[in-house]
Amino acid sequence: MNTAIVLFNRDLRVHDQPALAAACERAERVVPLFVLDPAVPEGPRHAFLLECLADLRASLRARGGDLVVREGDVVRETMRLATELGAETVCAAADVSSLARRREQRFAGERIEFLLFPGVTVVPPGALLPSGGGDHYRVFTPYWHAWQRHSRRPQLPPPSRVRLPSKLAAGRLPDPGRGGAMPGGESAARERAARWLRQGLDGYADGHDDLAGDRTSRLSPYLRFGCLSPLELACRAERSEAFVRQLCWRDFHHQVAYAFPQINRENYRHGERRWRRDQDALQAWQAGMTGMPIVDAGMRQLLAEGWMHNRARLIVAAYLVKCLGLDWRAGARHFFLHLLDGDVANNCGNWQWVAGTGNDTRPNRSFNPLRQARRFDPAGRYVRRHVPELAALPAEHVHEPWRLPALPAGYPARLDGIGEEPNRGN
Missing domain, CATH: 3.40.50.620 (HUPs)
Structure with a gap:
């Protein structure tokens, strides 16, 4: 050749x-x-x-x-x-x-x-098939067990030399302009990964849900653009099962999307429910102006940084679909527009999980945003960081709703009675 x-x-x-x-x-x-x-x-x-x-x-x-x-x-x-x-x-x-x-x-x-x-993934989509038949795994836990046992391809070194044809015009690359909160590229990705593997990995299991502590890797944008090999990262991080499990969730959603490519527009399973149509409530959610402090903090972080803490993603998504009753697709579109790490498989897979239309084995799972806020931001530092209007409030009041939007009939005046979901990060 x-x-x-x-x-x-x-x-x-x-x-x-x-x-x-x-x-x-x-x-x-x-x-x-x-x-x-x-x-x-x-x-x-x-x-x-x-x-x-x-x-x-x-x-x-x-x-x-x-x-x-x-x-x-x-x-x-x-x-x-x-x-x-x-x-x-x-x-x-x-x-x-x-x-x-x-x-x-x-x-x-x-x-x-x-x-x-x-x-693009650690294990290629389609490489793991359930023993009982079917073209992909529909439930995460058996996929996780099979994924752990699966043999890995060898990691490949970078080429020592790349020989171009002579007299080939490379073409102009547009100027990116002012950079954002995170610099793009493999060099920045490898530097961030090396630093986090040294300093952050060992505390990941205990700290990744700490909203104010921000103890996640922030490597997801680099994985989304392939600036990091997910296989290399999984091998280098193998001493932390909690972190490797998140990489497996990424692979899981990719193998679902491979088998169900319409995941961004159709329910993966369960019949279509009747969603509310409320453009004002949707716009308030998008702008971080719902009056629910923990939700507004997450949405404002998204707009400011192109990124959102993994626990905040779960909270704001559940608030949109479980509390406001709005279609998960509207939330997925907003996330996809603004997230640096937005891709179809992870974005829509996680939104459908939250909405009860995807791979959650408990599709009617209830959720309590106030309890989540008090558990994962107990001092209110995350809220005060992103919602400056509440900066002067003491911890015992910072999570209380401060300006309720128009809510659907039957929405509780207080949220203390709403149920709770188990601790699961995106």
Whole structure:
């Protein structure tokens, strides 16, 4: 083989990058390619993505290559470049969303060798099948047991050299502008991961639900864009079962989305319920102006940082669907728009779990936002950090509702009587 194209998408790294490693092993010339698709809306993730691409370009240039950037429809632009260069093969990471699957099907219909490789998850979707039959696991616990037993592929070192075809125009990469709260790219990801594995991993089991302490890894945006290999992270973090279990939840939702690609628009299971239509309540929730302090704190953190604490995600999601009775899809759309780590599988899988339409074995699980607030933010420091209007309130009052929105009939005046769910992070 003379020339191979490596089509990057959600695998923006050079360490443990199976598609890149295979192309470098098989081909004399390798063309790393990213196609900026104008059909994909530009949200808060766009600047983060551009930072990831700039860092990937620097890593490839350090190895004698470059990141070729084109703009347009991904399949058309890739095939145009393949024709220009006489490339025989396109290598890419397999993905699970309906958009990615349609793209893969289009490539399969082209007159070129199209090879898919693992790398987006620890265990590839479809690699684990329940013993009782079926094309995927519907319940997490048996999946977790099978996932732990499954043999891992070997981790791959970065290529020592990437040889581009001569006289190939790399293309312009747009300026990301001002960076956000978290810098994008593999270099930042590996630095953050190394620091957290040294300083934060051992306290994760006891501290990951502490809202004010913020003792989570904040590695999810880097996993979403593939700046970190989830396999490498799982191996390096294996001394913490609690953290590795969260990586397994990520794989679990990906294998569900692979089997049920309409997870972002249809209930995974259980019949459709009657959702309320209340645009004012939805907008108050989106803006962090519900009058429920713990909910408003989480929603304002989302808007300010493009990220939200894992426990806060559970609280604000349950408030929308369980307390306000609004459709989970409205919440999932808002999360997907604003979260740096927003992807279809995890985002919609977790929203459906909360709504009782997904993989929760107790779909009618009740939830108490006040009790959650008092348990996981007992001094009110998380609320005061993100809702400055309440900064002067003492801990015993900071979680009390301060301005109730219009609520549905039957909504309790006090929340103390609402039930509770078990401790589960996203």
